[in-house]
Amino acid sequence: MSILIRGGTVVSATGSALADVLVDGESIAALAVPSTPLAESWSAVAGTVIDATGKYVIPGGIDVHTHMELPFGGTFASDTFETGTRAAAWGGTTTVVDFAVQSKGASLLAGIEAWHAKAEGNCAIDYGFHAIVSDVNEAALKEMDAAVEAGVTSFKMFMAYPGVFYSTDGEIFLAMQKARANGAVIMMHAENGIAIDQLVAQALAEGRTDPVYHGLTRPPELEGEATSRAIQLAKVTGAPLYIVHLTASQALDAVTEARDSGQNVFAETCPQYLYLALDDLAKPDFEGAKYVASPPLRPREHTEALWKGLRTNDLSVISTDHCPFCFKDQKELGRGDFSKIPNGMPGVEHRMDLIYQGVAAGKISKERWVELCSTTPARMFGLYGRKGVIAPGADADIVVYDPDAHQTISAATHHMNVDYSAYEGMEITGRVDTVLSRGSVVISDGEFHGKAGHGRFVRRGLSQYLV
Structure with missing residues (x-):
C-alpha cells in the first residue's frame, strides 16, 4: 500500500523545502512540490494520506549507541530489545545500533551471535551491532575481519573498567592496526581507568560513598588525557577513531586539534551531558544515583563547550548511551558504595525531542538537528542511502514532527522500561x-501500531567519512 505524506516541510542536513513524499511499500518512491499536477495525481493512488501541514518531515532518527539487556554490575539493563526499540520509535528513532559484547575468554563472533539471539524477532525498528572487543588476542583480531564481512563494521574498546572491559595501550594498538587494514572504525571509551580506580579506592577508604563521588573520582582531566592518548595511538596506526559519549572540554579540545590537523577523528556526545550536570549527582537521599553514568555528568561550564562543538562539527553525532537501570532494586545496589551503582541512564525515547530544544533556543538549526541525529550517524556507520535521508530509493523511515506541540517529560508517560526519568518535569x-519504519506506520494519533519482529538486522557498510 502506498502512503502520501502531504504538505510538510522536508528537512534534510543541507536544507528544507515544502514537499510531498510518496512511499511505496518499504521505500520512498518520490518527492514533489505540493499542489503541482504530479503531487495532486498521487492523492488518487495513495492508500493512505498523512497531513503534515505545519510540520517537519524528517528522516527517522538513528541512535548509534544503545545498550539493551547489557549485563553490568551483577544486573542487566532494564530495557529489552522489545521494550527499548518500542520506546525509541515513540521518540522518532527508527534505527538503533547496539553493542554486542565479547566476554573475556570467549570469541568475538560468539558475542555477536549472542546479541543476534537477543534481538532477532523482538525489535520494533531496524537494528545493527557494533562489537565490544574486550579480549584482544590473535583469534579475536582475525574475527574482526569476519565481523566486517557480516556487516558489523565498528569495534568499541575501553580505556576504563580494568578487569572488565579494559584494554591496554598495546591491545588497543593491535586492534587499531587491524581496523586500518579492514576499513573498520574503532570506537573508544576514553577515560584513564587505572588512575580512576585509585581515586575510587581512596574515596571509599575515606568514607566518601555518596553518588556524587562517582563524578568526583572521574575528573574531566582523565577523560582529556585518555582522549589525547587514543588520538595519538590512532595517528601512529593510521586508524580512524570515534570517541563515544564525550563529556569534557579537555577531551573536546583534543578532538578539535586532531580534526584541524586532518586526522580521521570523530566524536559524539549525549543529551545528558547537554542538559544535566554534576549537581544532579549530588541530589540528596540517594537521588543522585539516578544520574550515575560513565563518563559522569560534569560541572555546568562544560555544557556550552559541547554546544559549541556541535555547531563547529567537532562533535559530529548525538547518541544516547541508553543503558537504563531502575532506581528501585538496581541503582539501590550501590547504597553505601557509589562504585556499586550500575552505570547508565535511560534516554533513547527523548533524544530527538531534547536536541530539538537546541533548535527552539537558537543554538543549532533544524538542519543541523537532522544532521546530528540521523544523517551523520548513517554516514559514519555505513547506513547512508538506505537510512538517514528522505530520497527516492531510501528506506521509508520517516518522522512527521510537530514543532509547535508542547509536552512534559515524565516517567509516568514515557515508554522505556525504567521507573524514573532523568528529565522529570522538563517542559x-x-x-x-x-x-514510519520501512513504510509501516508504527506511531500515530498517540498510539503504537508497530509490533515486535518488524525490525530487521541491518548489515552495515564501511564509514563514508574515511579518507
Missing part, C-alpha cells in the same frame, strides 16, 4: 506526530 517544545 519542552516539539513532539513526534507520526513515525
Whole structure:
C-alpha cells in the first residue's frame, strides 16, 4: 500500500523545502512540490494520506549507541530489545545500533551471535551491532575481519573498567592496526581507568560513598588525557577513531586539534551531558544515583563547550548511551558504595525531542538537528542511502514532527522500561506526530501500531567519512 505524506516541510542536513513524499511499500518512491499536477495525481493512488501541514518531515532518527539487556554490575539493563526499540520509535528513532559484547575468554563472533539471539524477532525498528572487543588476542583480531564481512563494521574498546572491559595501550594498538587494514572504525571509551580506580579506592577508604563521588573520582582531566592518548595511538596506526559519549572540554579540545590537523577523528556526545550536570549527582537521599553514568555528568561550564562543538562539527553525532537501570532494586545496589551503582541512564525515547530544544533556543538549526541525529550517524556507520535521508530509493523511515506541540517529560508517560526519568518535569517544545519504519506506520494519533519482529538486522557498510 502506498502512503502520501502531504504538505510538510522536508528537512534534510543541507536544507528544507515544502514537499510531498510518496512511499511505496518499504521505500520512498518520490518527492514533489505540493499542489503541482504530479503531487495532486498521487492523492488518487495513495492508500493512505498523512497531513503534515505545519510540520517537519524528517528522516527517522538513528541512535548509534544503545545498550539493551547489557549485563553490568551483577544486573542487566532494564530495557529489552522489545521494550527499548518500542520506546525509541515513540521518540522518532527508527534505527538503533547496539553493542554486542565479547566476554573475556570467549570469541568475538560468539558475542555477536549472542546479541543476534537477543534481538532477532523482538525489535520494533531496524537494528545493527557494533562489537565490544574486550579480549584482544590473535583469534579475536582475525574475527574482526569476519565481523566486517557480516556487516558489523565498528569495534568499541575501553580505556576504563580494568578487569572488565579494559584494554591496554598495546591491545588497543593491535586492534587499531587491524581496523586500518579492514576499513573498520574503532570506537573508544576514553577515560584513564587505572588512575580512576585509585581515586575510587581512596574515596571509599575515606568514607566518601555518596553518588556524587562517582563524578568526583572521574575528573574531566582523565577523560582529556585518555582522549589525547587514543588520538595519538590512532595517528601512529593510521586508524580512524570515534570517541563515544564525550563529556569534557579537555577531551573536546583534543578532538578539535586532531580534526584541524586532518586526522580521521570523530566524536559524539549525549543529551545528558547537554542538559544535566554534576549537581544532579549530588541530589540528596540517594537521588543522585539516578544520574550515575560513565563518563559522569560534569560541572555546568562544560555544557556550552559541547554546544559549541556541535555547531563547529567537532562533535559530529548525538547518541544516547541508553543503558537504563531502575532506581528501585538496581541503582539501590550501590547504597553505601557509589562504585556499586550500575552505570547508565535511560534516554533513547527523548533524544530527538531534547536536541530539538537546541533548535527552539537558537543554538543549532533544524538542519543541523537532522544532521546530528540521523544523517551523520548513517554516514559514519555505513547506513547512508538506505537510512538517514528522505530520497527516492531510501528506506521509508520517516518522522512527521510537530514543532509547535508542547509536552512534559515524565516517567509516568514515557515508554522505556525504567521507573524514573532523568528529565522529570522538563517542559519542552516539539513532539513526534507520526513515525514510519520501512513504510509501516508504527506511531500515530498517540498510539503504537508497530509490533515486535518488524525490525530487521541491518548489515552495515564501511564509514563514508574515511579518507
